[in-house]
Amino acid sequence: MNSLLIVGTGLIGASTGLALKAAGFSGRITGFDLSAAELLIAHESGAIDEVVSTREAATEAARRSDVVLLAVPVFAILDWMTILAPVLKPGQLVTDTGSTKVQIADVARRLFPGVAGPRFLPGHPMAGKESGGAAIAEAGLYQGAVWIFTPVDAESTAEETAWREWMSAIGTKVMDLEPARHDQLLAWVSHLPQMVSTALSALLEDTFGDDPDLRAIGGRALREMTRLGSSPYSMWRDVAMTNTAPLANSLLALEQRLQHLREHLRTPELREEFQRANKFREPR
Template sequence: MPIERIAILGTGLIGASVGLALRSHGFHGTIFGWDPNPSQSAAALSIGAVTVTVEEPFTAAEQSDVILLAGPVFTILEWLEKLAPVLREHQLVTDAGSVKGALCEHATQRYNGQGQPGFLPGHPMAGKEVGGAQNADAALFQDAVWLFTECARSEQMNPTARLLADEWRAWIAKIGSRVIDMDAARHDVLCAWISHLPQFVSTALSALLEDEFSADDTLLPIGGRALREMTRLGSSPFSMWRDVAYTNTEAITHSLLALEQRLAHIRENLKTPELRSEFDRANQFRLSERFRKP
């Protein structure tokens, strides 16, 4: 069953970029676009990320084969609840949220059972430190990993919804992403280390520098590329990361504590051979094959 109609609820950076990527790789069906901020859906329409904007998202969802929820985690949780009684078993809901355990738990009694719509959680490991449809990019997902974390009862998904899920996976591969399946709990632990921890480190460093050197226009030029790269994520929106922190607290706390201990170790060994060992470990990580692009 080919996907002919897609509803993107949340046409900011990720949602609009998905629309652009699908269009640029040959999707000729209808892409409905809705956003709580009408200017965002209008921007998505103007750049060709969606084919039609809607004022009422439920109508678009009911008419679509696949519904993509592209927003902060709390917003996705809210939509999962609202859409469950509206959609039918031959439809598929997917998302682009940064946390998966909370979504799977919330969807357990609402999706993938008899008479219920299908749900395939997804997470594109791509983005920018700036949001909005105006920053959307059709190549955003090229060579990126797109994680899928099937929930409990996914084996009970309606056969038609399962076909849609398989085709959606194929489209994700077609737009240039490497598809990887992962358990939801493993996803949240892994992302706490490789995605959430870097964000909070950059946030802390940026806030610290703001406290120490507020309004010092010479700081960035002196710091150069290293400082720009280390603080780039510091401009990420609180609204998105608040939801991540709240729904993946345990895993993030563990990674932050481990980093605090590592920093303390370095601080205590600034004049000992142990410092060389830390640099050796860091160099090993950066030079290893696993860090290179696939």
């Protein structure tokens, strides 16, 4: 890999650029973002070497790049797949960082069907923050994190192997999953926590508004439970739209569990629930 185009130079895209540089990547990194401000910050931080500022210029830059990384919300990834599939050539690789993988893998199978054309490797780094933006990008964001791939092709090309190796080089643990299993697991470990945090934050806003006592008293438990309440709708809309059924199932299961616990606040069943929870938290 000698040249990389990063589409979306926010927290995830810019951190990938910074991490690659820190790991010794000496090729050229071009960046594109719909926001001129994000693009400028990513350029000034050194996450990208050069900028392109229109979709057309980004498409041209993609033609000249060994690898294109789509680090934008899921629907924008799907749009870029449609734009890039007809204009790229065999030997080029497109990969992404999208939060859900079933729809992206389906489109990849259709638009990037094997050896005769460019390849698509769906990916998803398990790292992030409750807010976004190139200004809070870090070279170390992925240190120790898992970078999941949900490959649609049985065999890796040289470009795919190179990209996987770079993701290891920046400190991630690379892991392969089936797209449907990815979306199922993520519904539980990421999407459900997000929705609980959003629901609790919105409920507290409606119930307490500016009440200073609530904020004075609230400690670590409240901070942790509502931290993701800061997350932007723009990203999570795409997650909710592309992983609706698994997310709805996990939400319903938690609602039922909370109801069960509420109905047993004064019975020995509460102890059973605490014991199951304690067991989940034990080291395995």
